Amino acid sequence: MGRYFKIFSTFARACLVRDMTFRANFLLECLTSLGWMSMNLAFYLLIFSFTPEIGRNSGWSREPFFAFVATGLIINSIVQTLFMPSASELTEMVRTGGLDSVLVRPLDAQFLLSMHRFDFSSMANGIVGVALLVWSTSRFSVAPPLIAWFLYPVLIACGVAILYGLIIMLAAATILMGRNQSLYDFWFYITNFSRYPAEIYAGPWGGPLRMVCTFVIPILLVVNVPAGTIARPLSGNAWGMIFLTCAAAIISVGLSRIVFQAALARYRSASS
Protein backbone atom coordinates (compact mmCIF):
# COMPACT_ATOMS: atom_id res chain seq x y z
CA MET A 1 0.00 0.00 0.00
CA GLY A 2 2.86 2.33 0.93
CA ARG A 3 4.50 1.62 -2.43
CA TYR A 4 1.30 2.56 -4.25
CA PHE A 5 1.00 5.76 -2.30
CA LYS A 6 4.61 6.64 -3.19
CA ILE A 7 3.94 5.97 -6.88
CA PHE A 8 0.69 7.95 -6.68
CA SER A 9 2.54 10.95 -5.23
CA THR A 10 5.29 10.60 -7.86
CA PHE A 11 2.67 10.71 -10.63
CA ALA A 12 1.00 13.70 -8.97
CA ARG A 13 4.34 15.53 -8.70
CA ALA A 14 5.24 14.79 -12.32
CA CYS A 15 1.86 16.07 -13.53
CA LEU A 16 2.18 19.20 -11.43
CA VAL A 17 5.66 19.83 -12.86
CA ARG A 18 4.24 19.34 -16.37
CA ASP A 19 1.38 21.75 -15.66
CA MET A 20 3.77 24.31 -14.23
CA THR A 21 6.04 23.98 -17.27
CA PHE A 22 3.18 25.33 -19.37
CA ARG A 23 1.99 27.85 -16.79
CA ALA A 24 0.13 30.08 -19.23
CA ASN A 25 -1.80 27.09 -20.56
CA PHE A 26 -2.51 25.93 -17.00
CA LEU A 27 -3.83 29.33 -16.08
CA LEU A 28 -5.94 29.42 -19.22
CA GLU A 29 -7.31 25.96 -18.41
CA CYS A 30 -8.26 27.16 -14.91
CA LEU A 31 -9.93 30.22 -16.39
CA THR A 32 -11.87 28.28 -19.02
CA SER A 33 -12.93 25.79 -16.38
CA LEU A 34 -14.14 28.66 -14.21
CA GLY A 35 -15.77 30.20 -17.26
CA TRP A 36 -17.78 27.04 -17.88
CA MET A 37 -18.86 27.00 -14.27
CA SER A 38 -19.76 30.70 -14.28
CA MET A 39 -21.80 30.16 -17.41
CA ASN A 40 -23.79 27.44 -15.68
CA LEU A 41 -24.28 29.61 -12.62
CA ALA A 42 -25.52 32.42 -14.86
CA PHE A 43 -27.96 29.95 -16.44
CA TYR A 44 -29.28 28.98 -13.01
CA LEU A 45 -29.65 32.64 -12.04
CA LEU A 46 -31.57 33.16 -15.25
CA ILE A 47 -33.86 30.25 -14.34
CA PHE A 48 -34.45 31.71 -10.86
CA SER A 49 -35.46 35.00 -12.46
CA PHE A 50 -38.47 33.08 -13.84
CA THR A 51 -39.31 30.81 -10.88
CA PRO A 52 -38.95 30.83 -7.06
CA GLU A 53 -37.92 27.14 -6.97
CA ILE A 54 -37.14 24.20 -9.20
CA GLY A 55 -40.07 21.81 -8.91
CA ARG A 56 -43.26 22.73 -7.03
CA ASN A 57 -42.79 22.37 -3.24
CA SER A 58 -39.48 20.59 -3.84
CA GLY A 59 -37.62 22.84 -1.40
CA TRP A 60 -34.96 23.61 -4.00
CA SER A 61 -35.22 27.40 -3.89
CA ARG A 62 -32.26 29.57 -4.82
CA GLU A 63 -29.87 29.09 -1.86
CA PRO A 64 -30.44 25.35 -1.33
CA PHE A 65 -30.10 24.85 -5.07
CA PHE A 66 -26.76 26.69 -5.10
CA ALA A 67 -25.61 24.41 -2.24
CA PHE A 68 -26.61 21.55 -4.54
CA VAL A 69 -24.59 23.07 -7.40
CA ALA A 70 -21.62 23.60 -5.06
CA THR A 71 -21.70 19.93 -4.04
CA GLY A 72 -21.73 18.89 -7.68
CA LEU A 73 -18.76 21.17 -8.38
CA ILE A 74 -16.74 19.72 -5.50
CA ILE A 75 -17.42 16.08 -6.45
CA ASN A 76 -16.83 16.62 -10.15
CA SER A 77 -13.63 18.56 -9.58
CA ILE A 78 -12.21 15.68 -7.51
CA VAL A 79 -13.12 13.18 -10.22
CA GLN A 80 -11.89 15.42 -13.04
CA THR A 81 -8.60 16.05 -11.25
CA LEU A 82 -7.80 12.49 -10.20
CA PHE A 83 -9.39 10.00 -12.57
CA MET A 84 -10.81 11.43 -15.77
CA PRO A 85 -7.55 12.44 -17.53
CA SER A 86 -6.18 8.88 -17.19
CA ALA A 87 -9.44 7.26 -18.28
CA SER A 88 -9.74 9.44 -21.36
CA GLU A 89 -6.23 8.36 -22.45
CA LEU A 90 -7.18 4.71 -22.22
CA THR A 91 -9.16 4.65 -25.46
CA GLU A 92 -6.08 5.42 -27.58
CA MET A 93 -3.92 3.05 -25.50
CA VAL A 94 -6.25 0.18 -26.34
CA ARG A 95 -6.43 1.07 -30.01
CA THR A 96 -2.69 1.54 -30.49
CA GLY A 97 -1.53 -1.29 -28.24
CA GLY A 98 -0.03 1.05 -25.63
CA LEU A 99 -1.96 -0.86 -22.99
CA ASP A 100 0.52 -3.76 -23.36
CA SER A 101 3.30 -1.79 -21.68
CA VAL A 102 1.01 -1.14 -18.70
CA LEU A 103 0.04 -4.80 -18.32
CA VAL A 104 3.65 -6.03 -18.13
CA ARG A 105 4.53 -3.66 -15.28
CA PRO A 106 4.68 -5.11 -11.76
CA LEU A 107 1.81 -2.93 -10.56
CA ASP A 108 -1.95 -3.21 -10.48
CA ALA A 109 -3.23 -2.36 -13.98
CA GLN A 110 -6.37 -0.65 -12.68
CA PHE A 111 -4.32 1.60 -10.43
CA LEU A 112 -1.93 2.53 -13.24
CA LEU A 113 -4.65 3.12 -15.81
CA SER A 114 -6.93 5.16 -13.59
CA MET A 115 -4.42 7.26 -11.66
CA HIS A 116 -1.37 8.02 -13.75
CA ARG A 117 -2.35 11.47 -14.97
CA PHE A 118 -3.89 14.34 -13.05
CA ASP A 119 -5.47 17.58 -14.16
CA PHE A 120 -4.79 20.11 -11.44
CA SER A 121 -6.58 22.89 -13.29
CA SER A 122 -9.88 21.10 -12.55
CA MET A 123 -9.34 21.86 -8.87
CA ALA A 124 -10.25 25.49 -9.57
CA ASN A 125 -13.93 24.56 -9.81
CA GLY A 126 -13.73 22.65 -6.54
CA ILE A 127 -12.34 25.68 -4.74
CA VAL A 128 -15.15 27.84 -6.09
CA GLY A 129 -17.56 25.06 -5.12
CA VAL A 130 -16.41 25.27 -1.50
CA ALA A 131 -16.82 29.07 -1.55
CA LEU A 132 -20.29 28.73 -3.07
CA LEU A 133 -21.22 26.16 -0.42
CA VAL A 134 -20.14 28.51 2.38
CA TRP A 135 -22.05 31.42 0.79
CA SER A 136 -25.26 29.45 0.21
CA THR A 137 -25.33 27.66 3.61
CA SER A 138 -24.73 30.95 5.40
CA ARG A 139 -27.93 32.24 3.80
CA PHE A 140 -30.10 29.27 4.83
CA SER A 141 -33.04 30.20 7.06
CA VAL A 142 -32.13 27.21 9.28
CA ALA A 143 -28.43 26.35 9.66
CA PRO A 144 -27.48 22.71 8.90
CA PRO A 145 -27.06 20.58 12.07
CA LEU A 146 -23.58 19.49 13.17
CA ILE A 147 -24.23 15.87 12.18
CA ALA A 148 -24.91 17.04 8.62
CA TRP A 149 -21.45 18.66 8.46
CA PHE A 150 -19.87 15.38 9.66
CA LEU A 151 -21.80 13.32 7.15
CA TYR A 152 -21.18 15.71 4.26
CA PRO A 153 -17.49 14.80 3.54
CA VAL A 154 -18.29 11.09 3.94
CA LEU A 155 -21.09 11.39 1.40
CA ILE A 156 -18.84 13.41 -0.91
CA ALA A 157 -16.35 10.51 -0.76
CA CYS A 158 -19.22 8.10 -1.53
CA GLY A 159 -20.23 10.22 -4.53
CA VAL A 160 -16.65 10.20 -5.81
CA ALA A 161 -16.49 6.40 -5.32
CA ILE A 162 -19.71 5.88 -7.31
CA LEU A 163 -18.36 7.99 -10.15
CA TYR A 164 -14.98 6.23 -10.01
CA GLY A 165 -16.74 2.87 -10.35
CA LEU A 166 -18.64 4.20 -13.35
CA ILE A 167 -15.45 5.46 -14.99
CA ILE A 168 -13.75 2.10 -14.51
CA MET A 169 -16.71 0.28 -16.03
CA LEU A 170 -16.63 2.64 -19.00
CA ALA A 171 -12.90 1.96 -19.32
CA ALA A 172 -13.68 -1.75 -19.33
CA ALA A 173 -16.12 -1.10 -22.19
CA THR A 174 -13.26 0.59 -24.04
CA ILE A 175 -11.14 -2.55 -23.71
CA LEU A 176 -13.98 -4.73 -25.01
CA MET A 177 -14.96 -2.42 -27.89
CA GLY A 178 -11.40 -1.74 -29.09
CA ARG A 179 -12.18 1.94 -29.38
CA ASN A 180 -14.48 4.11 -27.35
CA GLN A 181 -14.08 7.74 -28.28
CA SER A 182 -17.55 8.27 -26.84
CA LEU A 183 -16.22 7.52 -23.36
CA TYR A 184 -15.88 11.15 -22.39
CA ASP A 185 -19.18 12.04 -24.07
CA PHE A 186 -20.96 9.24 -22.27
CA TRP A 187 -19.47 10.43 -19.02
CA PHE A 188 -20.69 13.96 -19.69
CA TYR A 189 -24.18 12.83 -20.70
CA ILE A 190 -24.71 10.37 -17.87
CA THR A 191 -23.44 12.77 -15.19
CA ASN A 192 -25.78 15.33 -16.72
CA PHE A 193 -28.62 13.54 -14.92
CA SER A 194 -26.97 14.24 -11.58
CA ARG A 195 -26.71 17.99 -12.24
CA TYR A 196 -30.27 18.64 -11.11
CA PRO A 197 -32.33 17.65 -8.05
CA ALA A 198 -33.95 14.23 -8.29
CA GLU A 199 -37.37 15.87 -7.73
CA ILE A 200 -37.44 17.17 -11.31
CA TYR A 201 -37.76 13.58 -12.56
CA ALA A 202 -41.48 13.21 -11.95
CA GLY A 203 -44.51 12.00 -13.87
CA PRO A 204 -45.09 8.82 -15.88
CA TRP A 205 -41.64 8.99 -17.50
CA GLY A 206 -39.69 10.80 -14.81
CA GLY A 207 -40.66 8.38 -12.03
CA PRO A 208 -39.20 5.24 -13.68
CA LEU A 209 -36.16 7.23 -14.86
CA ARG A 210 -35.56 8.37 -11.29
CA MET A 211 -35.78 4.76 -10.08
CA VAL A 212 -33.27 3.57 -12.71
CA CYS A 213 -30.85 6.43 -11.96
CA THR A 214 -31.11 5.72 -8.22
CA PHE A 215 -31.04 1.94 -7.98
CA VAL A 216 -29.53 0.66 -11.27
CA ILE A 217 -27.00 3.35 -12.20
CA PRO A 218 -26.94 5.26 -8.90
CA ILE A 219 -26.00 8.55 -10.53
CA LEU A 220 -28.78 10.47 -8.77
CA LEU A 221 -27.34 9.59 -5.35
CA VAL A 222 -23.96 11.18 -6.15
CA VAL A 223 -24.92 14.85 -5.61
CA ASN A 224 -28.49 14.66 -4.36
CA VAL A 225 -27.77 12.87 -1.10
CA PRO A 226 -24.81 14.95 0.18
CA ALA A 227 -26.52 18.16 -0.98
CA GLY A 228 -29.83 17.08 0.57
CA THR A 229 -28.06 16.27 3.84
CA ILE A 230 -26.69 19.79 4.10
CA ALA A 231 -29.62 21.70 2.61
CA ARG A 232 -32.63 19.90 4.05
CA PRO A 233 -33.66 18.47 7.44
CA LEU A 234 -32.43 14.94 8.24
CA SER A 235 -35.90 13.48 8.47
CA GLY A 236 -38.19 11.16 6.54
CA ASN A 237 -36.25 8.88 4.24
CA ALA A 238 -33.03 10.95 4.51
CA TRP A 239 -31.25 8.34 6.61
CA GLY A 240 -32.33 5.59 4.23
CA MET A 241 -30.83 7.51 1.32
CA ILE A 242 -27.59 8.04 3.25
CA PHE A 243 -27.23 4.30 3.89
CA LEU A 244 -28.16 3.58 0.28
CA THR A 245 -25.44 5.96 -0.94
CA CYS A 246 -22.80 4.29 1.24
CA ALA A 247 -23.89 0.86 -0.01
CA ALA A 248 -23.94 2.06 -3.63
CA ALA A 249 -20.39 3.39 -3.25
CA ILE A 250 -19.09 0.05 -1.96
CA ILE A 251 -20.96 -1.95 -4.61
CA SER A 252 -19.89 0.43 -7.38
CA VAL A 253 -16.17 0.15 -6.56
CA GLY A 254 -16.38 -3.64 -6.04
CA LEU A 255 -18.38 -4.28 -9.20
CA SER A 256 -16.12 -2.06 -11.28
CA ARG A 257 -13.12 -4.09 -10.11
CA ILE A 258 -14.76 -7.35 -11.22
CA VAL A 259 -15.83 -5.91 -14.59
CA PHE A 260 -12.40 -4.39 -15.23
CA GLN A 261 -10.58 -7.65 -14.49
CA ALA A 262 -13.00 -9.54 -16.75
CA ALA A 263 -12.38 -7.02 -19.56
CA LEU A 264 -8.60 -7.32 -19.16
CA ALA A 265 -8.89 -11.10 -19.43
CA ARG A 266 -10.53 -10.62 -22.83
CA TYR A 267 -8.02 -8.00 -24.03
CA ARG A 268 -6.33 -8.76 -27.33
CA SER A 269 -3.27 -6.68 -28.02
CA ALA A 270 -3.46 -4.28 -30.98
CA SER A 271 0.33 -4.05 -31.31
CA SER A 272 2.45 -6.45 -33.36
Add this chain to the structure above:
Amino acid sequence: MSDHAEISRLKMSYGWLSGLKSWWRMLVICLEERLAYRTDFALGTVMRFLPIVTQVFLWTAVFNASDRTDIAGYSRDNIVAYYLLAMITRAFSSMPGLAGGISRSIRDGSVKKYLIQPVDYIGFLLASRIAHKLVYYIVAMLPFVSVLFFCRSYFPPAPDGLTIAAYALSLVLSFLLGFFLEATLGMIAFWFLEVSSIIFAYMLFQYLLSGHMFPIDMLAGIPTGLAGVSLADVVRFLPFEYTAYFPAAVWLGKITGWELVAGLLIELTWLLVMIGVCRFVWWRGTKRYSGFGG
Protein backbone atom coordinates in the same frame (compact mmCIF):
# COMPACT_ATOMS: atom_id res chain seq x y z
CA MET B 1 -9.49 25.87 -82.78
CA SER B 2 -5.70 25.58 -82.57
CA ASP B 3 -3.97 22.51 -81.12
CA HIS B 4 -2.69 24.64 -78.28
CA ALA B 5 -6.20 25.77 -77.29
CA GLU B 6 -7.50 22.19 -77.55
CA ILE B 7 -4.72 20.92 -75.26
CA SER B 8 -5.49 23.68 -72.73
CA ARG B 9 -9.19 22.81 -72.83
CA LEU B 10 -8.43 19.11 -72.31
CA LYS B 11 -6.04 19.94 -69.46
CA MET B 12 -8.69 22.07 -67.81
CA SER B 13 -11.44 19.48 -68.11
CA TYR B 14 -9.05 16.76 -66.95
CA GLY B 15 -8.02 18.95 -64.01
CA TRP B 16 -11.66 19.49 -63.07
CA LEU B 17 -12.42 15.77 -63.39
CA SER B 18 -9.28 14.87 -61.46
CA GLY B 19 -10.27 17.27 -58.67
CA LEU B 20 -13.72 15.73 -58.49
CA LYS B 21 -12.18 12.23 -58.38
CA SER B 22 -9.87 13.30 -55.54
CA TRP B 23 -12.85 14.63 -53.60
CA TRP B 24 -14.79 11.40 -54.19
CA ARG B 25 -11.79 9.30 -53.08
CA MET B 26 -11.39 11.42 -49.93
CA LEU B 27 -15.10 11.00 -49.20
CA VAL B 28 -14.92 7.20 -49.62
CA ILE B 29 -11.81 6.95 -47.40
CA CYS B 30 -13.49 8.96 -44.67
CA LEU B 31 -16.70 6.93 -44.91
CA GLU B 32 -14.70 3.72 -44.51
CA GLU B 33 -12.80 5.19 -41.55
CA ARG B 34 -16.02 6.19 -39.82
CA LEU B 35 -17.66 2.83 -40.40
CA ALA B 36 -14.62 0.91 -39.09
CA TYR B 37 -15.68 1.66 -35.50
CA ARG B 38 -19.43 1.42 -35.94
CA THR B 39 -20.35 0.59 -32.34
CA ASP B 40 -18.48 3.57 -30.94
CA PHE B 41 -20.05 5.83 -33.54
CA ALA B 42 -23.60 4.53 -32.97
CA LEU B 43 -23.18 4.83 -29.21
CA GLY B 44 -21.98 8.43 -29.50
CA THR B 45 -24.93 9.29 -31.74
CA VAL B 46 -27.61 7.86 -29.47
CA MET B 47 -26.09 9.42 -26.35
CA ARG B 48 -26.49 12.92 -27.74
CA PHE B 49 -30.17 12.72 -26.86
CA LEU B 50 -29.56 12.33 -23.14
CA PRO B 51 -29.12 16.06 -22.28
CA ILE B 52 -32.46 16.83 -23.97
CA VAL B 53 -34.17 14.49 -21.51
CA THR B 54 -32.75 16.49 -18.58
CA GLN B 55 -33.75 19.79 -20.17
CA VAL B 56 -37.33 18.60 -20.70
CA PHE B 57 -37.65 17.64 -17.02
CA LEU B 58 -35.88 20.81 -15.83
CA TRP B 59 -38.14 23.19 -17.77
CA THR B 60 -41.23 21.19 -16.82
CA ALA B 61 -40.24 21.62 -13.16
CA VAL B 62 -39.64 25.36 -13.73
CA PHE B 63 -43.04 25.87 -15.37
CA ASN B 64 -44.77 23.78 -12.66
CA ALA B 65 -43.24 25.84 -9.86
CA SER B 66 -43.78 29.26 -11.43
CA ASP B 67 -47.37 29.02 -12.67
CA ARG B 68 -46.29 30.88 -15.80
CA THR B 69 -47.67 29.93 -19.20
CA ASP B 70 -44.74 31.36 -21.11
CA ILE B 71 -41.16 32.46 -20.56
CA ALA B 72 -39.68 34.97 -23.04
CA GLY B 73 -42.43 34.07 -25.51
CA TYR B 74 -41.87 30.32 -25.19
CA SER B 75 -44.45 27.96 -23.72
CA ARG B 76 -43.21 24.79 -22.06
CA ASP B 77 -43.95 22.86 -25.28
CA ASN B 78 -42.16 25.53 -27.31
CA ILE B 79 -39.04 25.17 -25.17
CA VAL B 80 -38.95 21.39 -25.59
CA ALA B 81 -39.43 21.80 -29.36
CA TYR B 82 -36.72 24.49 -29.36
CA TYR B 83 -34.16 22.21 -27.70
CA LEU B 84 -34.94 19.42 -30.15
CA LEU B 85 -34.63 21.77 -33.12
CA ALA B 86 -31.43 23.28 -31.72
CA MET B 87 -30.10 19.75 -31.46
CA ILE B 88 -30.87 19.14 -35.13
CA THR B 89 -29.01 22.34 -36.00
CA ARG B 90 -26.05 21.27 -33.88
CA ALA B 91 -26.03 17.97 -35.79
CA PHE B 92 -25.15 20.15 -38.79
CA SER B 93 -22.97 22.85 -37.28
CA SER B 94 -20.98 21.02 -34.61
CA MET B 95 -17.55 19.82 -35.73
CA PRO B 96 -16.26 17.46 -33.04
CA GLY B 97 -12.51 17.02 -33.18
CA LEU B 98 -11.96 19.35 -36.15
CA ALA B 99 -10.09 22.20 -34.44
CA GLY B 100 -8.24 19.77 -32.14
CA GLY B 101 -7.25 17.57 -35.11
CA ILE B 102 -5.89 20.50 -37.10
CA SER B 103 -3.89 21.83 -34.15
CA ARG B 104 -2.52 18.35 -33.45
CA SER B 105 -1.42 17.89 -37.07
CA ILE B 106 0.40 21.22 -36.87
CA ARG B 107 1.98 20.37 -33.52
CA ASP B 108 3.17 16.87 -34.47
CA GLY B 109 4.19 17.91 -37.99
CA SER B 110 1.83 15.62 -39.89
CA VAL B 111 0.38 18.67 -41.64
CA LYS B 112 3.50 18.87 -43.80
CA LYS B 113 2.32 16.04 -46.05
CA TYR B 114 -0.50 18.29 -47.20
CA LEU B 115 2.04 20.96 -48.04
CA ILE B 116 3.92 18.72 -50.46
CA GLN B 117 1.02 16.69 -51.87
CA PRO B 118 -1.29 18.11 -54.56
CA VAL B 119 -4.17 18.08 -52.09
CA ASP B 120 -5.90 21.14 -50.72
CA TYR B 121 -5.88 20.65 -46.94
CA ILE B 122 -9.02 22.67 -46.26
CA GLY B 123 -10.80 20.86 -49.11
CA PHE B 124 -9.68 17.52 -47.71
CA LEU B 125 -10.99 18.45 -44.27
CA LEU B 126 -14.30 19.60 -45.74
CA ALA B 127 -14.72 16.30 -47.67
CA SER B 128 -13.79 14.41 -44.52
CA ARG B 129 -16.37 16.35 -42.53
CA ILE B 130 -19.09 15.81 -45.15
CA ALA B 131 -18.35 12.06 -44.93
CA HIS B 132 -18.49 12.25 -41.15
CA LYS B 133 -21.85 13.99 -41.28
CA LEU B 134 -23.26 11.59 -43.91
CA VAL B 135 -22.44 8.60 -41.73
CA TYR B 136 -23.77 10.45 -38.71
CA TYR B 137 -27.09 11.20 -40.41
CA ILE B 138 -27.44 7.57 -41.56
CA VAL B 139 -26.80 6.31 -38.03
CA ALA B 140 -28.77 9.09 -36.36
CA MET B 141 -31.78 8.97 -38.69
CA LEU B 142 -33.62 6.30 -36.74
CA PRO B 143 -33.12 7.81 -33.23
CA PHE B 144 -33.85 11.33 -34.55
CA VAL B 145 -37.06 10.29 -36.31
CA SER B 146 -38.14 8.22 -33.30
CA VAL B 147 -37.54 11.06 -30.83
CA LEU B 148 -39.21 13.67 -33.06
CA PHE B 149 -42.20 11.39 -33.60
CA PHE B 150 -42.38 10.67 -29.89
CA CYS B 151 -42.24 14.39 -29.09
CA ARG B 152 -44.50 15.54 -31.97
CA SER B 153 -47.09 16.94 -29.55
CA TYR B 154 -44.58 19.60 -28.41
CA PHE B 155 -44.28 21.05 -31.92
CA PRO B 156 -46.55 23.71 -33.44
CA PRO B 157 -48.11 22.86 -36.85
CA ALA B 158 -45.50 22.50 -39.63
CA PRO B 159 -44.61 25.84 -41.30
CA ASP B 160 -45.29 26.65 -44.97
CA GLY B 161 -43.04 25.43 -47.80
CA LEU B 162 -41.09 28.66 -48.08
CA THR B 163 -40.23 28.62 -44.37
CA ILE B 164 -39.17 24.98 -44.64
CA ALA B 165 -36.93 25.90 -47.59
CA ALA B 166 -35.43 28.79 -45.56
CA TYR B 167 -34.93 26.41 -42.65
CA ALA B 168 -33.13 23.87 -44.89
CA LEU B 169 -30.93 26.62 -46.32
CA SER B 170 -30.08 27.91 -42.84
CA LEU B 171 -29.04 24.36 -41.85
CA VAL B 172 -26.69 23.98 -44.83
CA LEU B 173 -25.20 27.41 -44.13
CA SER B 174 -24.84 26.51 -40.44
CA PHE B 175 -22.84 23.41 -41.42
CA LEU B 176 -20.46 25.46 -43.57
CA LEU B 177 -20.22 28.27 -41.02
CA GLY B 178 -19.48 25.80 -38.22
CA PHE B 179 -16.81 24.15 -40.36
CA PHE B 180 -14.95 27.34 -41.28
CA LEU B 181 -15.20 28.75 -37.75
CA GLU B 182 -13.62 25.68 -36.21
CA ALA B 183 -11.07 25.13 -39.00
CA THR B 184 -9.85 28.70 -38.47
CA LEU B 185 -9.67 28.08 -34.74
CA GLY B 186 -7.53 24.95 -35.21
CA MET B 187 -5.09 26.88 -37.39
CA ILE B 188 -4.24 29.19 -34.51
CA ALA B 189 -1.82 26.37 -33.65
CA PHE B 190 0.52 27.82 -36.30
CA TRP B 191 1.15 30.61 -33.78
CA PHE B 192 0.47 28.90 -30.41
CA LEU B 193 1.30 25.19 -30.38
CA GLU B 194 -0.93 24.36 -27.40
CA VAL B 195 -4.42 25.62 -28.20
CA SER B 196 -6.64 23.22 -26.27
CA SER B 197 -7.61 25.94 -23.82
CA ILE B 198 -8.44 28.37 -26.61
CA ILE B 199 -10.61 25.69 -28.24
CA PHE B 200 -12.35 25.04 -24.93
CA ALA B 201 -12.93 28.76 -24.40
CA TYR B 202 -14.42 29.01 -27.88
CA MET B 203 -16.70 26.03 -27.23
CA LEU B 204 -17.81 27.68 -24.04
CA PHE B 205 -18.78 30.92 -25.74
CA GLN B 206 -20.29 28.99 -28.60
CA TYR B 207 -22.47 26.97 -26.23
CA LEU B 208 -23.73 30.06 -24.45
CA LEU B 209 -24.06 32.48 -27.35
CA SER B 210 -25.37 30.10 -30.00
CA GLY B 211 -28.62 29.44 -28.15
CA HIS B 212 -27.64 25.85 -27.49
CA MET B 213 -28.01 26.37 -23.75
CA PHE B 214 -31.30 28.32 -23.89
CA PRO B 215 -33.18 30.43 -26.46
CA ILE B 216 -31.40 33.75 -26.99
CA ASP B 217 -34.77 35.53 -26.55
CA MET B 218 -34.37 34.89 -22.81
CA LEU B 219 -31.54 37.44 -22.78
CA ALA B 220 -33.86 40.17 -24.10
CA GLY B 221 -34.60 41.38 -20.57
CA ILE B 222 -30.95 41.72 -19.58
CA PRO B 223 -29.61 45.27 -20.03
CA THR B 224 -26.11 46.01 -21.32
CA GLY B 225 -25.80 49.55 -20.02
CA LEU B 226 -26.47 51.01 -23.47
CA ALA B 227 -29.89 52.64 -23.79
CA GLY B 228 -32.37 50.29 -25.48
CA VAL B 229 -29.77 47.61 -26.16
CA SER B 230 -30.27 44.25 -24.44
CA LEU B 231 -27.81 41.38 -24.21
CA ALA B 232 -29.85 39.53 -26.85
CA ASP B 233 -29.28 42.44 -29.28
CA VAL B 234 -25.51 42.19 -28.77
CA VAL B 235 -25.50 38.40 -29.21
CA ARG B 236 -27.40 38.77 -32.51
CA PHE B 237 -24.41 40.66 -33.99
CA LEU B 238 -22.22 37.56 -33.59
CA PRO B 239 -22.04 34.50 -35.89
CA PHE B 240 -22.76 31.96 -33.13
CA GLU B 241 -26.56 32.15 -33.16
CA TYR B 242 -26.58 30.75 -36.71
CA THR B 243 -25.10 27.49 -35.41
CA ALA B 244 -28.08 26.68 -33.13
CA TYR B 245 -30.69 29.38 -32.45
CA PHE B 246 -31.48 30.79 -35.86
CA PRO B 247 -32.70 27.65 -37.72
CA ALA B 248 -34.70 26.53 -34.67
CA ALA B 249 -36.34 29.95 -34.36
CA VAL B 250 -37.15 29.92 -38.09
CA TRP B 251 -38.98 26.58 -37.78
CA LEU B 252 -40.88 27.74 -34.70
CA GLY B 253 -42.03 30.87 -36.53
CA LYS B 254 -40.16 33.26 -34.22
CA ILE B 255 -38.38 34.82 -37.22
CA THR B 256 -40.51 35.59 -40.27
CA GLY B 257 -40.78 37.86 -43.33
CA TRP B 258 -37.99 40.34 -43.99
CA GLU B 259 -36.40 39.50 -40.67
CA LEU B 260 -35.92 35.96 -41.98
CA VAL B 261 -34.45 37.18 -45.28
CA ALA B 262 -32.12 39.53 -43.42
CA GLY B 263 -31.08 36.72 -41.09
CA LEU B 264 -30.21 34.43 -43.99
CA LEU B 265 -28.22 37.20 -45.68
CA ILE B 266 -26.30 37.88 -42.46
CA GLU B 267 -25.61 34.14 -42.09
CA LEU B 268 -24.33 34.02 -45.68
CA THR B 269 -22.16 37.08 -45.05
CA TRP B 270 -20.66 35.50 -41.95
CA LEU B 271 -19.94 32.35 -43.97
CA LEU B 272 -18.14 34.29 -46.72
CA VAL B 273 -16.17 36.22 -44.11
CA MET B 274 -15.11 33.00 -42.37
CA ILE B 275 -14.11 31.32 -45.67
CA GLY B 276 -11.88 34.32 -46.35
CA VAL B 277 -10.45 34.36 -42.84
CA CYS B 278 -9.81 30.59 -42.90
CA ARG B 279 -7.96 30.78 -46.24
CA PHE B 280 -5.97 33.79 -45.05
CA VAL B 281 -4.98 32.14 -41.76
CA TRP B 282 -3.91 28.98 -43.63
CA TRP B 283 -1.86 31.04 -46.08
CA ARG B 284 -0.17 33.05 -43.32
CA GLY B 285 0.27 30.02 -41.10
CA THR B 286 1.96 27.88 -43.74
CA LYS B 287 4.29 30.81 -44.49
CA ARG B 288 5.65 30.73 -40.94
CA TYR B 289 5.42 26.96 -40.40
CA SER B 290 8.68 25.03 -39.93
CA GLY B 291 8.71 21.23 -40.18
CA PHE B 292 11.71 19.34 -38.83
CA GLY B 293 12.66 15.67 -38.98
CA GLY B 294 11.64 12.89 -41.35
